Each structure stands twice: as structure tokens, then as C-alpha cells.
Amino acid sequence: MFFMLNILGVIIVMGIVYLCSPRKKEVAWRAIATLLVLEILITWFMLKTTIGGWIINKIASFFTWLIDCANEGIAFVFPSALANDTVDFFFSALLPIIFIVTFFDILSYFGILPWIIDKVGWLISKASGLPKLESFYSIQMMFLGNTEALAVIRGQLANLKENRLLTFGIMSMSCISGSIVGAYLSLVPAEYVFCAIPLNCLNALLVVNMLNPVKISKEEDIIYQPAKEEKKDFFSTISNSMLIGMNMVIVIAAMLVGYVALTAAVNGLLGIFVHGLTIQKIFSYIFSPFAYLLGLPTKDALYVAQLMGTKLATNEFVAMMDLKKHLSSLAPHTVAVAATFLTSFANFSTIGMIYGAFSSLLSEEKSAIIGKNVWKLLISGIAVSLLSAMLVGLFVW
Template identity: 75%
Template sequence: MYFLLNMLGVLVVMSIIYLCSPNKKNLKWKAIITLLVVELLITWFMLSTTIGSWVINQIASFFTWLISCANDGISFVFPSVMANEQIDFFFSALMPIIFIITFFDILSYFGIMTWIIDKVGWMISKISGLPKLESFFSIQMMFLGNTEALAVLRQQLTVIGNQRLLTFGIMSMSSISGSIIGAYLSMVPAAYVFAAIPLNCLNALLIASMLNPVNVSKEEDIVYVPTKEERKDFFSTISDSMLVGVKMVIVIMAMVIGYVALTAGVNGILSFFIDGLTVQKIFSILFSPFAFLLGLSGSDAMYVAQLMGIKLATNEFVALLDLKGQLDHLAPHTVAVAVTFLTSFANFSTVGMIYGTFNSILDEEKSKIIGKNVWKLLLSGMAVSLLSAMIVGLFVW
């Protein structure tokens, strides 16, 4: 029965996104079905084979090395902070952005990143039937994270239209950052974290293609290559990259602080009228039907719905810390779907991070496309998390 509920959940989520699509006639069903089949195969490969786990671990090791390099730089300036066992979010997740942007800008300077975007994007777009740049962005988010991936592609984003920019904003709701994978792994089983990462990226591509269908001509489906006149010398390029990174860190920090504080303020107002009422509790009630569609029993469904509310109103760290203390008391299926759902940045503060990133790498006018479509970003983030959790749930009982 619960397995059938899990399968029904996939259909329900897809149906809701279809109903919310503004342009149902232009949906590419072949691409959507193809992506779903690919996701099922990937999930089976990662959760059911030894080779799959080894491949994912090797990829993760590379990004762990990147973060360690970034931490060396941070430790030189803030040695006492980095020596602590518990490092603040600002230093563990935001500060590494400076090095990651610089590293990939160096690859772009020598044409390596442009080549990868073109080839990998071509391969994914052939499978999915969707544009190359969007296809590669979905893969790039797998370990870089939304803000870092957007920054790396900032030259590409400056030459595309607002409608396609919205696609990147929608997709950005469903990533994580390589800099915090270690933090996730210290709290919950690694297998489900690594299963969620590629599923979220492919589901982000799938959901974005439904919520914001865009027809891209062959002439537009290209990778932007700066002309010789536009290119600066090497040291000017990396210096500019570092300054872009610093600016982004400050903007994102301000957005995160503001949204978390706003949630606390709203909770204070709600508790004034009804004692103990919070935004998190409201969301947990709203999400309880979807928790049952994850194939969960009564008590587990309400607990996971509560985790959903915590994640959306605050962030996934708060929810994962709560889940960490309950792992020994939950069924394997409950742990699998809960961890997979929580492994992404889909919450209110992420909308602020995306808006801040657009504002810092593009301009205020282009950033308005995010402000006008906040509901699409939130809907996409939750739908991707649910869909990924439901697919993983099919393989773990």
C-alpha cells in the first residue's frame, strides 16, 4: 500500500506542476519522460551498485579538495576561527565562494570551462532535448551550488533574455554547495545525500522546463565566448574574480540574515495571537498530505511534514539536526525520503540568495525577473525536493 502511495506521489507532483505551467502546449513531454527514466536508472545505480557509490565518492573528493584549498586561504586570514571544531556558516559555506569563483574563472580564461560547457551540455541536451546551457547548468549545480554556478556562468547569463534567466533562477532553488557536503555527512547517511544531489539537478531541469517552457533556436543555443577585445590579462581576470566573490559573499550574507530574521519576526507576531503558533507549524500542516504521498505511515508522515516546514521557514541545517537525533527510531524508508528531501537549499532565504546573486553579477533591471516570480521559485524548490525523495523512496523499504 505504502509503495503504491509513493508511486502516486510522483504523479501528483507532476500533475500539480503541469496545472501551474503557463504554457502547457509547449511542454516537451519526450524530454520530461526521458529525464524521469534517466533518474530512475541513476538512483538504481547509486543505491544498488558498488561502482555507483565509488564514482560519486570520487567526484565528491575533488570538490572536497577545492574546499580544502579555499579553507587554507581563509585560515591564513582567520586562523582562530578556522581552528574551532564548529565553524560558522559564513566561513564554512560563504567564504569558499571567493576561491571557487576564481578557480573556475581561470578555467574559463584558458577556454577549458567553455569547452566543458559545450560538450557536456551537448550530451545532456541530446538526452533531454533541452538547451545546452541549461543542461550543463543542471549538472554544474551538482556540487558547486546555486550561487557559485551562477557566478561561474555570469558571462553566459549577460547575453541571454529574461525568460531564459528565469529558468536559471528556478533551477537554482534545488542545488546545494560542495562546501557544506561534509556538514551534511556528519549528520545523516551519505548514500541518500549523494543520491539527492544528481536527482535534484535533473529534477530542477525537468520542473523548470514545465514551469517556464522556453523555445531556444539553434542560433541561440550556443555557449558565449568572449572576444579578444573583451578579455583582460590573466592577473586582472583573477583579481576581478576575487572581488566579484567578495561582493557576492556580502550580498548573500545580508539576504540570509534578513530572511531568517523576518521568519523569527513573523513567528513572534503569530504567537502573540495563538500561543506556540509558528510559520514552521503552519507549513507542516500544509505539507502533511505530501508526507503521506512519500509512502509514510501516520506518525512518520507527521514528523517528516514537520521537517518540511522547518526547512522551508528556516533552512535544511535546522531540520537535519533534528533528524539526526531521530535516525535510530525511524524506518529505513522514512530516513531515505527525509534525508533526500532535506538535501537542498529550497527555502525562503534561498530566494534572497538568488536575487542577491542576480543583482551582483547582472543588474537591478534583470534581477526583477526573480522578484516577479518568487512563487515559481518556491514551487519549483519544493516540487524538486518532493520528486527526488519519492524516486529514492521507490528503492528503499
């Protein structure tokens, strides 16, 4: 029964996105079918095969090594921080971001990361029939994050029509950044984080193809390559990366403090009118129909719905910290769908980040396309996270 609900959930979510599309006749169903089959194969491979499990373990070990390297730097500056078994979230999950951002920027500096992004993006474009730039961007934002990926293709964004610009705004809701993976691994199981990463990438293409289908000519189907003179020297690059990493730590910490405090304040005000009423309870009922479609029993559905609402209203870290407390008491299927759903940047604050990036890179007239279509960004972010969670849920019971 729950398995069939899970399958039904995929159909319903795709149906809702299709109904929201303003140009239903232009939807490329061949591309959607290809992407869906590819996602099912990837999920099966990663969760149900020995080789897939081995790959996940190796990738997880690689990020564990990165975090261990980061901890060497943290221990040097804060010698008492890592000296005991009880390490707080700031030191164990946030500060390692400084080194991980730097490491990924070094890979970019020597052309290793751009090469990987380019080749994988080309393969996705060939498999799906979707434009090269969109396929390239879906991979790029997975490694770099939305604002950084937008900055890389800024030269081409300036020449795109508004409708195609909206495509990149919609896709940006479903990103993840390689620099933040280490923080996720400290909170939820690695296998679901690494499943969510490629699934979010492909589902972003799938959803945007329904929500905002775009037809382009071969002449328009090109990828911007940054000029060599844009490249700084090595030590300037890594020094700037460290400062960017520290800025990310401060921003995430500020958001966590602010949103947790704001949630507590809202809950306090709600409690004045209705005893025991919280924003988490409100969201649990709003999102509960979708949580049931993840193939969950009533008790788990209400809890996962609460996590879904918390992520949307605050961010994934707040929800992941709550999930971490309950991992041992939840069924494997519940853990799988919840962890997968939470692994992305899809929330209200991300819309502000995307609008800010567009405003800084493009004219006010062109960046206004984001403000006019906030509802499409929200639908995309939620739909991508739901589809990724539902696909993973099909293979974990």
C-alpha cells in the first residue's frame, strides 16, 4: 500500500507542476521521460548495487578526509574546541566550510572542476535533448551553489531573453553546494545526501521543462567560457576563497540564530491564542498530504511534514538538526525520504539570494523576471525536493 502511494506521489507531483505550466503544449515529454528513467537507474545503482554502495562510501570517505583536514586548522586556532567528544555544531559543521570552499576553488583554478562539469553537462544534454547551457548549469550549481554558478555564466546571461533567464532562476532553487556537503554529513546519513545531489540536478531540469519550457536554436545553444584575463593568481584565489568561506560560515550561523529565534517568537505568540499551537504544527498539516504521498504512515507523515515546513520557512540545517535527534527511532524509509527532501537550498531565503544575484549581474529590468515569478520558484523548489525523496523512497523500505 505505502509503495503504491509512493509511486502515486511521483505522478501527482508531476501532474501539479504540469497544471501550473503556462505553455503546456511546448513541454518536451521525451526529455522528461529520459530524465525520469535516468533518475530511477541512478537511484537503483547507488542504493541497491554493491558498486553503488562502494562509490558512496568512497565519496563519503573523501569528504570525511576533507573535514579531518579542516579540523587540523580549527584545532590550531581553537585548540580546546576539538579536545572533547562533545563538539558543537559551529565547530563540527560550519567552520570546515572555510577549507572545503578553498579546496573546490583550487580544483576550479586548475581546470579540474570545470572539466568535470562540462563533460557531465554535455552527457545530460545529449541524453535529454535539453539545451547545453541549462544542462551545464544544473551540474555547475550542484558543485558551486546558485549564486556562484550564476556568476560563472554571467557573460551569457546578459544576452538571454527573459523567458530563458527565468529558467535559470527556477533551477537555482534546487541547488546544493559541494562546500556544504560536509555539514550535511554531520547531520544525516551519507547515502541519502549523495543520492539527493544528482537527483536534484536532474529533477531541476525535469521540472523547469514543464514549468517554463523554452525552445532555442542551435546558434543560441552555446556555453560561455570565461576569458583567461579574468583569472587571478593562485594565492589571491585561495586567500579570497578562505574569506568567502568565512563569510558563508557567518551568514549560515546568523540565519540559524535568527530563524530559530524567530520561530520561537512566533510559537510564543501562537501559544497566546491557542495553547500548544506552533508554526511546526501548522506546517505539518499543510504539508501532510504530500508527506503521505512519500509512502509514510500517519505518525511519520506528520513529523516529516513538520520538517518540510521547517525547511521551507527557515532552512535545511534547522530541519536536519531536528531529524538527527530522531534518526534511531524512525523507520528506514522515513529517514530516507526525509533526509533526501532536506538536502537542497529550497526555501524562502534562497529566493532572496537568487534575486540578489540577478540584480547584481543583470539590469533591473531583466532581474525583475524573478520578482514576477516567485510562485514558480517556490513550486519548483518544493516539487524537485519531493520528486527526489519519492524516487529514493521507492528503493528503501
